[in-house]
Amino acid sequence: MEANDDFDARVRRRLRQLRQQRAMTLEDVASRSAIDVSTLSRLESGKRRLALDHLPRLAAALSVSTDELLAPPTVEDPRVRGNAHTRDQITFWPLTGGGPAGGLHAYKIRISARRRRPPAELPVHEGHDWMYVLSGRMRLLLGDRDFTIDPGEAVEFSTWTPHWFGAVDGPVEAVALFGVHGQRVHVHTDQR
Template sequence: MAKTDELVRARLRALRLERGLSQEDVAERAGMAASTLSRLESGARRLALDHLTPLAGALGVEVGELLAPATRDPRVKERSRIVEGIVMRPLSRHTPGGLIVAHMDFPAERTIPNPRSHEGHEWLYVLAGRLRLVLGDEDLILEAGEAAEFSTWTPHWMGAVDGPAQALAIFGPQGEKVHMRT
């Protein structure tokens, strides 16, 4: 039973974090004190069967998913979007509060800079072509194989130089709102 107990505790914590929920959020939804949930997750309190139903409900899963995670297709099937002329292809699933990885296709004709700022942080890696990155007062040209990392509070804009360009980007939930949902 000890091994099953450890797996359920780990699954409980993983589901909570995957959903971007605090212990307080889940405990309130499950009708228990946050300290109780903390002790359940850490093993300081024995996990009983009567805990499973309210915790599963608080996490929006069936009790069976706490006991054995559902096997899911690992392929990312998010749809591509065109945002300001850039084709954005998600390479990771959307998880609340999580990082997003995207493949970006920049058309050759996107040449008028319109720098914007927003909350967050971004990492960029140029796969093909040349990419112009306007970052605050700097105007940079990134070649294939080059990376850039920056705070998105700094006004920024990206566009292809001398033909189309492709890049990988990693950004947090704030960047997802700007880049993927506009």
Template sequence: MQAKKDSEDDVDLRVRRRLRELRAQRGLTLEDVARRARIDVSTLSRLESGKRRLALDHLPRLAEALSVSTDELLRVPEAPDPRIRGASHTHNDITYWPLTRQAPGGLHAFKIRISARRRKPPAELPVHEGQDWMYVLSGQVRLILGERDFVVKPGEAVEFSTWTPHWFGVVDGPAEAITIFGVHGERMHLHD
């Protein structure tokens, strides 16, 4: 008996997710879909939020309202491609390869290659909101934080507040690292 209830819950959850997903893909509001499906908007809202169980008579009307078959509404969605695909971007002698999807406001990881040409810090070290984190893979990275000067070697990691004037470059040849930036650090390092 419990297995049947779990199966019903799975279908209910799947349809709720598909309803929201399809509605969002089509740019439809709750009111649009409710009107097309000839159901009350509060009923649709409760169906999507899980506060009301899905009735079989809702399926054909909801599928029609979303211009899909009932099977499409019930199907298990395909898992998205897990690979991160992003072109490299070079700025100020550093090439960045994205390692995370670009979600607004979140942390983003990059593999970076710092060119051997990036040896001399600017006259004024930049400051911006946020935190930076870096793990050196190869080469040696020179990190200047305020008045302090560090050499970061392969296998070492650094984390620092970007409110501190900072800059990083190379010691004697190219270097590679993994770095994590918040939105402010990403804007500063990749675009300014």
């Protein structure tokens, strides 16, 4: 029974993978396979078992052979590839790809030793930031408070609070998580 469950789960994953790769909706596959959309949804979710007569129709709807439909899902390259970019004396290396959970994006950042002077008016924007200092000492201004963050320490704060971060006495390396709005403000090079 367990082997059948594994096979069923593998075919369901493959079905969903092929459908999504082709940018097809459940309705698209249902109409092309002459299988009711609710049945197809239950097949993909595991709430209904696959029947042998489903396989050729699903394969044809997805423009693959039945063998390709039954094949294990292909494993995509898990490496995150992205170019480093520098803005306001901070270099950002992306650590997450296109669809991180909860809309968070992770970066390794390097704050230049020259970034020591905050602007006259501290920025405020929508979002939430989290940073973990790997090396160097980071200066963090939050409202009217001034903090020195040492290696091994983490900070998180609402970006609705006026804030700025820079170097104390040399370059700083950290890992940072930015929400979508924080990423747009900190990372993108276009001015908004």
